[in-house]
Amino acid sequence: MTIPFQQIPQNLRVPLFFAEVNNQNANTATFVQRALLIGNMITTGTFAGTAAPGVPIISQGISDAKLKAGQGSILAMMTYAFRNNDSFGELWYLPLADDPSATAATGTIAFTAAPTAAGTFYLYIAGIRVAVALTTSMTTTQIATAVAAAINAINDLPVTAAAATGTVTLTSKNKCLEANDIDIRVNYLGVPGGETTPTGLTFTITAMASGATNPSLTTGLANLVDMPFDFIVCPYTDTASMNAIAAFLNDSTGRWSWQTQIYGHCFYAYRGTFAALGTFGTSMNDQHRSVLGFYDSPTPKWNIAAAYAAQVAVAVRTDPGVPFQTLILQGVLAPPLQSRFNLSSRNTLLFDGISTFSVDQANNVHLEGTITTYQQNSFGQPDNSYLQLNTMFQIMFVLRALSIMVTTKYARVKLAANGTVFAPGSAIVTPDTIRADLIAQYQQLEYQGYVQNSAAFAAGLIVQQNANNPNRVDVLYDANLINQLDVFALLLQFVL
Numbered sequence: 001m002t003i004p005f006q007q008i009p010q011n012l013r014v015p016l017f018f019a020e021v022n023n024q025n026a027n028t029a030t031f032v033q034r035a036l037l038i039g040n041m042i043t044t045g046t047f048a049g050t051a052a053p054g055v056p057i058i059s060q061g062i063s064d065a066k067l068k069a070g071q072g073s074i075l076a077m078m079t080y081a082f083r084n085n086d087s088f089g090e091l092w093y094l095p096l097a098d099d100p101s102a103t104a105a106t107g108t109i110a111f112t113a114a115p116t117a118a119g120t121f122y123l124y125i126a127g128i129r130v131a132v133a134l135t136t137s138m139t140t141t142q143i144a145t146a147v148a149a150a151i152n153a154i155n156d157l158p159v160t161a162a163a164a165t166g167t168v169t170l171t172s173k174n175k176c177l178e179a180n181d182i183d184i185r186v187n188y189l190g191v192p193g194g195e196t197t198p199t200g201l202t203f204t205i206t207a208m209a210s211g212a213t214n215p216s217l218t219t220g221l222a223n224l225v226d227m228p229f230d231f232i233v234c235p236y237t238d239t240a241s242m243n244a245i246a247a248f249l250n251d252s253t254g255r256w257s258w259q260t261q262i263y264g265h266c267f268y269a270y271r272g273t274f275a276a277l278g279t280f281g282t283s284m285n286d287q288h289r290s291v292l293g294f295y296d297s298p299t300p301k302w303n304i305a306a307a308y309a310a311q312v313a314v315a316v317r318t319d320p321g322v323p324f325q326t327l328i329l330q331g332v333l334a335p336p337l338q339s340r341f342n343l344s345s346r347n348t349l350l351f352d353g354i355s356t357f358s359v360d361q362a363n364n365v366h367l368e369g370t371i372t373t374y375q376q377n378s379f380g381q382p383d384n385s386y387l388q389l390n391t392m393f394q395i396m397f398v399l400r401a402l403s404i405m406v407t408t409k410y411a412r413v414k415l416a417a418n419g420t421v422f423a424p425g426s427a428i429v430t431p432d433t434i435r436a437d438l439i440a441q442y443q444q445l446e447y448q449g450y451v452q453n454s455a456a457f458a459a460g461l462i463v464q465q466n467a468n469n470p471n472r473v474d475v476l477y478d479a480n481l482i483n484q485l486d487v488f489a490l491l492l493q494f495v496l
Contacts, residue, residue, distance in 0.1 A: 004427040006412060025406070028130035031400050033371035034090045035313050036229035037078045038214060038236075039302060040174040041095035042070030047155065047173055054220040056227070058090070059083075069095050071155045072173045074235055076159070076194055076303055077193050080156075081303035082233065084331040089317060092229065098175040105172040105179035105211030106460070107159075109147065110204045111140040119198030122351040123147065124188045125170070126158050127333045134198050140166035143201075158182055158300070159208075172466070179211035181271055183298045188333065189333040201371035201447035205252060216471070217244040221257065230396065231313045232266040235282075237300030242268075242289070245356035256288060263396045265372075265389075267312070269294060269304035270354070274345050281352035287374035292367075293354035296339035300330045307332050310369060318422060320393035321450055323484035335357040344351070350373075369486075394481045397450060402477070410434070415471060431473060435463040438477070453480045 022193045031309035038058070041049045049070035051057055059065060065079035071180050075095055082091060121143075123130040125367070132150045134143060141163075148163035156244050159170040159182060178470070184205050187195040214236045221244065234245055245266050249255050255262040266289040270280055277293040284291070292308045294301075295391040315324055334340070341349070346356040346368065353373035358366050374386040386392065414428045440459045443453045462476035 004425055006082060006427070014121075015111050016175060031228065032090060032153065033112055033230040033313065033317055034092060034228060035082065035086070035309060036092045036094060037082060037306060038074060038094045038217070038220065038232065038234045039069070039075035039078050039096065040073055040098055040176055040178075041068070041075050041234075042073045042173055043097045047071050047073070049076075049095065050453050051093070053380070054223055056092050056094050056220075056224055058092050063082065064168075065093065070173070071120065072158050074174050074176075074178065074300075076156070077158060077300065078233060078235065078302050078306040079264055081306040082310045082330055084456050085307045086314050089310075089313050092227075093222070094220045096217070096220055097213050099213045101211035102175035102177075104175045104213075105182060106206040107168070107170045107182070107184050107208035108206040109144075109168040109184065109203055110166060110206070111143045111147075111168075111201070113140055113200060113202040114140055114143060115198035116200030116226075117198055119196070119201075121147065121198065121201065122187050122195040123151075124183070124185050125151065125296050126182045127303070128157055129188070130154060130157075134201065166380075170208065172208065175211065176214045176236075177211055177238055178214060178302065180207045180208050181301050183300065184208065185298060187300055187373065202285045210246070214238055214241055217241055217248075221248050223246075226260070226262060228262045228395070230316070231309045232264055232265055233302075233306045233309045237268055237270055237291075237301070240282070245285050245289065249286075254288075261399070263289070263399075265290065265392055267305050267309035268292070269301040269308060271295065271301050273351070274341055277349055277354050278352045281349065281354040281373065282375070284353050284373035285375050287372045287392060290355050290370065290372050290389055291339040291353065292357065293349055293479065294335060294357070295341070297333055297336040297365075304329065306431035308367070310368070312393075316393045319449070320397045321390060321482045321484065323390060323436065323486055324367050327367045327485065329357065329365045329367065332365045334363045334365050388484065388486075391481060392482050394450065398445065398479055398481070401441070402438075405437070409437065415465070415473065417465065431463040431465055434473060434475075435461060437474070442479070450481055450482060452482050456480065 005020055008018055017092055029136045041051055047454050049068050050066035062080050065076045069075035075093055082345040115136060121132040121134050130150050132147050141478060144163035144166050148161035148168045151161035158173050174260050183234035189195045247254055249264055251257055255264050268291045270293050273295055283436040292304060311327040312324055349356055353375050355370050358368045370389040371387050372389055376463045377383040416428050416430050418430050418432045442457050443454045446454045457478060460478040466473055466474050
């Protein structure tokens with residue numbers, strides 16, 4: 001048997017002991033599955049962050065995000081939401097400056113009558129509660145001043161406030177289209193939670209609006225170079241931004257292409273009525289993005305997207321094949337009962353490319369149907385091959401397992417035709433020996449619960465030398481990914 005030394009020469013005569021180390025059979029490493037948050041930072045004023053716009057940077061925690069992106073920025077809020085759901089995984093930011101042509105979103109709270117009984121005004125901005133004590137001696141102008149002061153005292157809020165003649169004007173800290181998603185409401189917890197409007201107090205809320213122009217993603221995405229990020233969270237759901245992410249991840253020239261093999265998946269959330277969500281979902285057809293649809297939650301959509309990605313990240317790092325349903329989105333406030341979608345509506349959304357959630361008795365928001373936006377093949381016909389979000393992460397896992405095996409075992413070997421006779425232990429492989437290794441590895445993946453039906457896989461596996469290039473091996477790898485138990489249907493037949 002020939003020992004396949006790669007460093008110790010055959011003509012060595014100097015005695016006595018020489019050792020060469022080879023890790024060919026020892027590599028059991030797995031890929032680091034990083035997450036990336038894309039979002040606006042604040043670049044000027046009191047809350048300005050210190051990060052360089054457009055340059056990716058590793059997260060050192062929530063306080064670090066406030067320092068780097070600015071307190072109350074979209075990116076700082078996303079970091080809090082992500083870390084509230086995944087406190088351990090490696091996390092990076094891609095901070096973006098507001099576009100020079102962007103405008104801030106504004107909204108108002110106009111007080112028209114003072115309270116006739118003392119009480120507390122429970123205001124929610126972007127899901128964050130602002131409690132203001134009111135007395136019967138206060139005028140509407142004084143009330144507005146007190147509310148504005150209470151808002152400005154909470155630096156983590158995404159707005160600043162100014163009061164004038166009974167009206168509080170809120171202005172978003174970030175200038176962008178997405179700032180319009182900042183929710184303003186009162187008494188979210190209602191009577192059961194002890195929140196009611198003080199008697200006699202009247203007011204009118206004007207929702208945040210007029211925010212325009214999201215930052216360009218071009219430079220920031222280019223600055224990621226070839227660093228892998230499996231879980232990407234993007235707050236921007238305008239067409240230009242989503243197209244940029246689609247190109248970044250696509251199968252032909254993006255991160256899923258054969259020449260790149262970095263992979264990754266992008267998570268979004270979208271606020272809208274049932275009809276609006278259906279329209280938005282059917283406008284997309286991309287297996288590399290997932291959109292969680294919701295209506296009337298106080299939580300901003302960028303926080304919901306971050307929570308969605310974080311819960312999936314935790315689950316995928318454990319096992320990409322286990323379904324994500326029932327996972328709780330920590331920190332996401334459920335829509336009021338009357339604003340939740342019923343079973344029929346949620347089922348329809350799952351045919352329109354929109355992921356869904358459910359709400360339990362304790363008002364916790366749980367992931368339900370987690371899908372991609374892929375719905376049709378290139379001929380416009382229904383196609384469910386990339387429907388399940390698990391499928392994309394299972395494909396990543398299997399391809400990376402193959403890459404580790406191939407680059408570890410076959411980095412420096414000679415290729416011989418099947419039937420060639422050579423000394424055992426030689427640094428030589430044939431298509432048949434590669435085929436045997438692939439079958440053995442597939443059986444190991446099956447034992448670990450990632451794939452299934454190894455007998456059928458072995459029967460369909462093709463490994464052959466390329467007809468035009470004898471130094472190339474071509475493989476048809478017909479994997480059968482393990483499935484998820486998503487639906488349990490039961491017919492109860494009984495007798496009396």
